[in-house]
Amino acid sequence: MDTIQNISNFSTSEKTYVTIGTFDGVHFGHQKIIDKLVLEAKKANKKSVLLTFFPHPRMVLQKDNSLELINTIEERAELLKKTGLDYLIIHPFSREFSRMTALEFVRDVLVNKLNISKLIIGYDHHFGKNREGNIVQLTEYSHLYDFIVEEIPAQDIDDVSVSSTKIRQALAEGSLKTANNYLGYNFMLSGTVVNGKHLGGTIGFPTANIDVKENYKLIPKTGVYVVKSTLDNKTVFGMMNIGSRPTVDGSYQTIEVHFFDFNQDLYNQYLTIELLYFLRDEEKFSSIDALIVQLKKDEQTARDYIKENL
Known part of the structure; x- marks a missing residue:
């Protein structure tokens, strides 16, 4: 798959099959649509293209910081x-772009x-300035410009949005198993390892402090999770705490990972942490000693979970 930043950087003499959307989560509902696109494009000997936008339109048009x-x-x-896509085009969404007519x-x-040779589009999809474009106009334009429009049934789109x-x-409730089942893969957090207060090392549980720089990234419920990551091309398991460290100082939210059987400097490395299982809620213990006892448990x-399930 070739990833293209900005539509202006894309050019092809080959006909394409296209779908358009945010596809946040790339969950099983999205995968169903993309699989259809890729399969039909291959059968027709065409290139498959997914056009998405970033920032999310709501961030730009509604200034939605939540x-x-x-x-x-x-x-x-x-x-x-x-997914087998030929091209992913990430186009910068702006107010100027939003004013483009259908x-x-x-x-x-x-x-x-x-x-374009064929457009696979969601049910009740609107586009263009003031969302003026719809399936009726798309169909009219498809005859004018000689391409096919296929609208995905309402039920399939409902499945995607509900998912x-x-x-x-x-994720907000800590129901990680449910979230991962809908995603079809393990939910992940990605960020750079930054300096912490080094308390973990003094109590036998050194941690990598993960800084997720994107303020729009969903952070799941506070608590302790079983996790895994790839370090030096090896899968390493561990446990991660999301929370404010109430036993220590109750400071701002942190994301701290303790990797099992691993003792290397990870500072400034960019890691992707996969969340496998929710262990427990965050708690405030009566002392550091009580915290250590719980961490050992x-x-x-x-x-035990890793041994029995992975």
């Missing part, structure tokens, strides 16, 4: 690499830039 996305744009791109979008983007909502709710429970 919006939480399941994936960062980098995570989304990595997930889409596994006709201009079809003519200038779909036809002139993407060289996204359920995933966010499940957590480690044993985590190791």
Whole structure:
């Protein structure tokens, strides 16, 4: 899969099959749509293209700072690499772009830039300035510019939207198994390892402090999780705490990972942490000693879970 930043950087003489959307989560509902696109494009000997936008339109048009996305744009791109798509185009969404009329979008983007042969689009999809474009106009323009439009049935789109909502709710509630089942893969957090207060090392549980720089990234419920990551091309398991460290100082939220059987400097490395299992809620203990006792129990429970399930 080739990833293209900005539609203006894309050019092809080959005809394409295209779908358009945010695809946050790239969950099983999205995968169903993308699989259909890829399969039909291959059968027709055409190239498959997924056009997405970033920032999310709500961030730009509604200044919605409360919006939480399941994936960062980098995570989304990595997930889409596994789908068999030929091209992923990430176009910067701006107010200027939002003012493009439906006709201009079809003519200038779909036809002139993407060289479209077929558009697979969601039920009740709207596009263009003031969301003026719809399936009726798309069908009219498809006859004018000689491409096919296939609208995905309402039931399939309902499945997609409900899945996204359920995933966010499940993560907020700590229902990780439900979220991962809907996603079809393990929910992940990605960030750079930064300096912490080094308390973990003094009590026998050194941690990597993960800084997730994207403020729009959904952070799941506070608590302790069983996790895994890839370090030096090896799978390493561990346990992660999301919370404010109430036993220590009750400071701002931190994401701290203790890797099992691993003792290397990870500072400044960029890691992706997969969340496998929710162990327990965050607690405030009466003393550091009580915290250490619980951490040892957590480690044993985590190791048992890994041994029995992975």
